[in-house]
Structure formats: C-alpha cells, structure tokens
Amino acid sequence: MSTHLLGDTAVLLGRSLRHVTRSVDTIITTAITPIMMLLLFVYVFGGAIETGTASYVNYLLPGILLITVASGIAYTAFRLFTDMQSGIFERFQSMPIARSSVLWAHVLTSLAANLISLAVVVLAALLMGFRSGAGVAAWLAVTGILVLFTLALTWLAVIAGLSAKTMEGASAFSYPLIFLPFISSAFVPTATMPGPVRAFAEHQPVTSIVNAIRALYTEQPVGTDIWTALAWCAGTLVVAYLLAMNAYRRRTA
Amino acid sequence: MTAQHTQAIHVRGLEKSYGDLRVLRGVDFTVARGGIFALLGSNGAGKTTVVKILSTLLRADAGTAVVNGFDVATQAAKVRESISLTGQFAAVDEILTGRENLVLVARLRHLRNPGTIADDLLRRFSLTEAGGRRVATYSGGMRRRLDIAMSLIGDPPVIVLDEPTTGLDPQARIEVWQAVRELAEQGTTVLLTTQYLDEAEHLADRIAILHQGRIIVNGTLAELKRLLPPATVEYVEKQPTLEEVFLSLVGDGGSGSGSGTNTTPATTSAPARTSKEHP
Numbered sequence: 227m228s229t230h231l232l233g234d235t236a237v238l239l240g241r242s243l244r245h246v247t248r249s250v251d252t253i254i255t256t257a258i259t260p261i262m263m264l265l266l267f268v269y270v271f272g273g274a275i276e277t278g279t280a281s282y283v284n285y286l287l288p289g290i291l292l293i294t295v296a297s298g299i300a301y302t303a304f305r306l307f308t309d310m311q312s313g314i315f316e317r318f319q320s321m322p323i324a325r326s327s328v329l330w331a332h333v334l335t336s337l338a339a340n341l342i343s344l345a346v347v348v349l350a351a352l353l354m355g356f357r358s359g360a361g362v363a364a365w366l367a368v369t370g371i372l373v374l375f376t377l378a379l380t381w382l383a384v385i386a387g388l389s390a391k392t393m394e395g396a397s398a399f400s401y402p403l404i405f406l407p408f409i410s411s412a413f414v415p416t417a418t419m420p421g422p423v424r425a426f427a428e429h430q431p432v433t434s435i436v437n438a439i440r441a442l443y444t445e446q447p448v449g450t451d452i453w454t455a456l457a458w459c460a461g462t463l464v465v466a467y468l469l470a471m472n473a474y475r476r477r478t479a
Numbered sequence: 480m481t482a483q484h485t486q487a488i489h490v491r492g493l494e495k496s497y498g499d500l501r502v503l504r505g506v507d508f509t510v511a512r513g514g515i516f517a518l519l520g521s522n523g524a525g526k527t528t529v530v531k532i533l534s535t536l537l538r539a540d541a542g543t544a545v546v547n548g549f550d551v552a553t554q555a556a557k558v559r560e561s562i563s564l565t566g567q568f569a570a571v572d573e574i575l576t577g578r579e580n581l582v583l584v585a586r587l588r589h590l591r592n593p594g595t596i597a598d599d600l601l602r603r604f605s606l607t608e609a610g611g612r613r614v615a616t617y618s619g620g621m622r623r624r625l626d627i628a629m630s631l632i633g634d635p636p637v638i639v640l641d642e643p644t645t646g647l648d649p650q651a652r653i654e655v656w657q658a659v660r661e662l663a664e665q666g667t668t669v670l671l672t673t674q675y676l677d678e679a680e681h682l683a684d685r686i687a688i689l690h691q692g693r694i695i696v697n698g699t700l701a702e703l704k705r706l707l708p709p710a711t712v713e714y715v716e717k718q719p720t721l722e723e724v725f726l727s728l729v730g731d732g733g734s735g736s737g738s739g740t741n742t743t744p745a746t747t748s749a750p751a752r753t754s755k756e757h758p
Contacts, residue, residue, distance in 0.1 A: 233589070234587060237586045237587055238587070241572065241583055244574065244575060244579075245574050312570065312572075312573070313566045313567070316531075316534075316536055316566055317564065317570040317629070319536055320559060320562070320563070321563075321588065322559040322588065
C-alpha cells in the first residue's frame with residue numbers, strides 16, 4: 227500500500243493546489259492582513275516605538291512573517307474540514323490508496339500556499355524600505371526556519387480540521403496563534419514590558435524565532451536563539467504530527 | 480471460503496455501538512453476485528453504519544464481514560479494491576470540473592489513460608457538455624450522476640450506494656434508478672440502502688429490512704409480500720400520483736406516458752383494478 231504513497235500524494239497535491247489557484251483570494255487575504263499591519267505599525271505607531279534600530283520595518287518584518295503563516299494555516303484547516311464534510315474524504319478513504327497521502331497532500335499544499343503569501347509580504351516590505359545585507363546562506367536559513375514553522379503550524383491546523391465540529395471551529399484555533407507575536411519581541415523589545423508579561427514574552431516560542439530571523443537579516447550572530455527557535459519548531463511539529471495522526475486514526479476507527 | 484466465493488458480500492453477527500447506543504446488534508445477511516440488494520430501514524436504523532463497515536471506513540465491534548472474498552478487518556486493502564462507495568452526500572469536488580473529478584479518481588486507482596476513462600463515463604452519464612464546467616454549477620441530479628460515475632471507475636465488482644436518491648427531485652431520481660439498473664445488467668453487484676419503500680420495490684432483486692440493529696426480514700419482494708395475509712381484490716378509482724402529474728407536466732421523465740400537453744391522463748377517467756392488501 228505504501229508503494230503508492232508518493233504517487234497518490236502527488237495526485238492529491240495536484241488537486242488541492244488547484245483549489246488554491248482557483249481561489250487566489252485566499253492567498254491575497256492571507257497576505258493582506260500582515261501587509262496592513264506592516265503599514266499600520268511602520269507608518270502610524272512605529273514612530274513612537276523605540277527599538278534601538280534605525281529602521282522599524284526591518285525590526286518588524288520577522289514577526290509579521292510569523293503572523294502571515296499563522297493566518298495562512300487557517301485555510302488549511304478550512305480545506306480539510308470541507309473535505310470531511312463533503313464526503314470526498316470518505317471516498318478517498320474507501321479507495322485503494324495510501325491513506326496518509328490524503329493528509330500529506332493538504333500539508334504540502336499549505337506549505338506551498340504559505341510560501342507564496344510570505345513572498346508577497348516580503349515584497350511589500352521591500353517596497354516600504356525593508357533592506358537586508360544578508361547573503362544567500364542567511365536567506366536560506368530564514369526560509370528553512372519559516373518552512374519548519376509552517377509545517378509545525380500546519381500539523382496543528384490538521385488536528386483542528388480533523389476534529390472540528392463547525393466551520394468556525396476549524397479556523398478559530400488560529401486566532402491565538404495570530405495573537406501570540408504581540409506578546410513577544412516581534413513589535414517592541416521585551417525589556418519594556420512589566421515583569422510577568424516580560425517573563426512570558428521571553429520564554430514563548432515566537433520571541434526566539436523572531437530574534438533568530440532578525441539576527442539573520444541584520445547579519446548579527448544568531449547565538450542560542452536559533453537553537454531555541456529550531457527546538458520549538460521541531461518539538462511542535464513532532465507533537466502536532468503525532469496528535470494529528472492519532473485524530474486521523476480515530477476518524478476511521 | 481467455499482460458499483463465500485459465490486457471494487459478493489457475507490455479513491455475520493455484525494455489532495457496533497457508539498458509546499451506550501447499540502446501533503448494530505448482530506446483523507446477518509449475504510448478497511449474491513450480480514443483481515441489486517436493498518437494505519431498507521428508517522432513519523437511524525444503522526444502514527449507514529453497515530455501509531461504512533463494509534467499505535472499511537469503520538471497524539465493527541464484533542462479527543465478520545467479507546466482501547468479494549476478502550475480510551474487511553484483515554484484508555482492508557483488498558476490500559478497497561473490490562468495493563466502491565457512493566455515500567449519502569455526493570462525494571464530488573466542487574472546485575474541480577466534472578472531468579477533472581473523474582480523472583482524479585482514475586489516477587488514484589492507478590489506471591492507464593485516465594482521460595479516456597473520464598470521457599467515456601461523461602458520455603455514458605450524459606455529462607459530456609457539462610464535463611468542462613466546475614461541479615459547483617451542477618444540479619443535484621448531475622452531481623449524483625457524476626458521483627456514481629466516479630464510483631464506477633476501475634470496474635469494482637461491488638458497488639455500495641448509500642441512499643442515492645435522498646434529496647433528489649423526481650426526474651433526477653429516475654435518472655439514478657436508470658444508472659443503477661444499467662450497472663446490474665453489466666454484472667456489478669449493487670448494495671443499495673434506502674428509506675424509500677418504492678425505491679426498493681422498483682430496483683431490488685432482494686430486500687432486507689434493518690430494524691433496531693437487526694435484519695428482521697430478507698427475501699425477494701414476492702417473498703416479503705407473502706408474509707402478510709393474501710391480497711384481496713377491491714375496486715378503487717386509480718388517481719394519478721402527484722409524481723405522475725409532475726412528470727407528465729414537466730415532460731420527459733422516462734415513464735413514457737403523457738407527453739406534457741395532456742394534463743388529464745387517461746387513468747383518471749376509468750376506474751382501474753388494483754389490489755389492496757389488508758392489514
């Protein structure tokens with residue numbers, strides 16, 4: 227059965243990518259909110275925020291990229307939920323195909339759609355004056371972190387899509403994820419926050435990921451942040467994957 | 480093993496509970512190869528649960544189910560190659576076109592020439608013109624026909640149709656019935672679940688009634704009718720059913736009577752002889 231895993235995943239990936247290309251609005255919507263936030267924070271609030279760096283858009287972009295992914299994966303949960311509701315999921319399950327290919331197709335589609343949204347947001351940031359002297363290796367490292375982050379959040383979205391009872395429930399799980407960067411070093415340095423908030427901000431995953439990406443863009447040493455960031459991403463990915471697979475098995479028990 | 484080779488489906492002592500709710504309490508039935516077998520029952524009788532167990536979507540708590548000689552619990556992959564499911568809701572992809580839906584299933588069944596297979600099925604189900612349109616624009620009947628066409632890809636020996644006409648208008652229902660009859664004529668075994676008694680009466684060679692988690696009767700229509708006291712002959716005026724009126728007014732419909740202009744079918748004018756069963 228597993229001999230067909232790659233082929234079946236490719237066929238199903240083609241299908242869900244078509245869903246994305248035929249509703250381009252989902253990519254645009256995913257990119258528009260982060261771009262609005264960029265505009266709002268760079269041109270409205272940014273002047274009053276003291277970050278210790280010359281360009282606020284340079285400071286802000288890493289956090290905005292994470293928000294882009296967090297809002298993008300809501301569509302993954304939505305697409306999976308729609309498949310479950312429409313009965314096409316059951317059709318696939320009752321066919322002689324590699325069963326996990328149904329999930330992998332959704333996960334890879336999520337990755338592709340989010341990478342496009344991320345590229346659109348980076349382009350907007352460049353137009354707003356974002357500049358980085360980072361070399362190819364640093365850009366690849368940033369891309370690698372974002373891919374890992376997207377995969378981790380996508381598997382969370384798979385859990386939501388598989389276990390949600392309503393359409394709203396399938397996408398509501400992403401709200402706290404979108405909000406998480408606000409209580410981190412994404413918008414303002416954590417040093418300005420009062421004790422308990424600061425303690426939370428400095429120990430939640432977003433801060434280490436944002437700091438690592440920021441260091442890569444500004445050609446600074448990444449220090450231990452990158453290892454903390456990778457550990458958070460990989461840890462979330464593994465736990466979410468196992469929970470999602472468990473939820474998947476329960477659907478067919 | 481010996482007897483099971485002549486049977487398409489063989490179910491013994493099937494039990495399934497959802498928490499405290501005992502949906503199936505020991506279901507037994509067999510379906511011979513070829514022909515149409517109807518599983519009849521009211522809403523919540525457990526028809527869909529039986530169908531899901533047979534198509535490996537659900538595991539039974541107890542009992543055995545064998546499809547095309549393969550056990551659903553231990554040879555699930557083989558069962559999936561033998562059976563094709565058309566669920567209660569048309570399992571089609573709305574964003575893809577009708578043709579793309581068919582090609583998708585053909586490729587997932589690892590068949591050669593998926594494009595040719597798709598075109599053949601579009602023709603067979605009168606969907607050639609609609610084939611290039613997104614399924615979201617299809618009517619209920621067209622969706623259902625596409626759904627059944629998707630189930631036929633790869634010529635599975637057993638086809639399960641779970642309430643195939645629920646929610647369809649009378650014309651679409653007749654289209655589906657026609658498709659099911661053609662399937663059976665080509666030697667496919669059809670297991671059909673329905674809550675419409677006339678559907679079972681029109682289509683099925685054998686009918687089983689599932690009630691409170693058990694099969695309470697199983698036989699041909701004639702055998703089932705014999706369970707009641709013999710029919711007595713009475714004279715009643717045969718009124719056209721609303722369905723006959725509807726189909727004659729909107730034209731077409733396959734029944735052959737009434738061409739659409741004739742709003743008073745002949746059957747109303749003279750009393751017809753029909754049999755009526757005593758309770």
